[in-house]
Amino acid sequence: xxxxxxxxxxxxxxxxxxxxxxxxxxxxxxxxxxxxxxxxxxxxxxxxxxxxxxxxxxxxxxxxxxxxxxxxxxxxxxxxxxxxxxxxxxxxxxxxxxxxxxxxxxxxxxxxxxxxxx
Numbered sequence: 001x002x003x004x005x006x007x008x009x010x011x012x013x014x015x016x017x018x019x020x021x022x023x024x025x026x027x028x029x030x031x032x033x034x035x036x037x038x039x040x041x042x043x044x045x046x047x048x049x050x051x052x053x054x055x056x057x058x059x060x061x062x063x064x065x066x067x068x069x070x071x072x073x074x075x076x077x078x079x080x081x082x083x084x085x086x087x088x089x090x091x092x093x094x095x096x097x098x099x100x101x102x103x104x105x106x107x108x109x110x111x112x113x114x115x116x117x118x
Contacts, residue, residue: 001079001082001083001084001085001086001087001088001107001113001115002086002087002088002115002116002117002118003087003088003089003090003100003101003103003104003115003116003117003118004087004088004089004094004117004118005089005090005091005092005093005094005098006019006024006025006028006089006090006091007025007028007093008118010118011032011087011089011118012032013032013033013034015034015085015087016082016083016085016086016087017032017034017035017036017086017087017089018035018036018037018038018082018086018087018088018089019035019036019037019038019042019089019090020037020038020041020042020088020089020090020099020100020103021037021042021043021089021090021091022037022039022042022043022045024037024089025091035089038078038081038082038088040069040073040078041069041073041078041088041099041103042069043065043069043099044068047061047064047065047068058097061097061099062102065099065102066102066106070102070103070106075106075107075110075111076110076111079107079111079113087118088100088103088104088115094117103115104116104117
């Protein structure tokens with residue numbers, strides 16, 4: 001399993017591409033036609049908006065995401081549903097804070113699975 005962002009040039013239609021955001025860029029949907037959205041890992045728009053507007057900090061976002069999203073999920077079941085070859089996608093570039101890093105840490109902590117950025 002890996003993480004990446006929508007605009008990575010390392011992505012293609014032969015991969016198990018899974019968006020963990022509520023939306024996918026239109027141009028990417030046209031290019032990478034097999035992207036699936038996995039809703040259980042998607043943050044709410046309010047969480048994203050509050051963080052982008054600096055209403056909440058990165059640490060607060062992380063706590064909210066873990067408490068409202070990840071703590072309600074079974075990591076082993078999610079991993080099985082996604083597949084070991086899944087590439088978890090979101091909007092932020094690799095050097096920017098993104099919830100996909102939180103998800104990668106969650107899999108590491110819960111299942112001892114190493115999830116790296118592609």
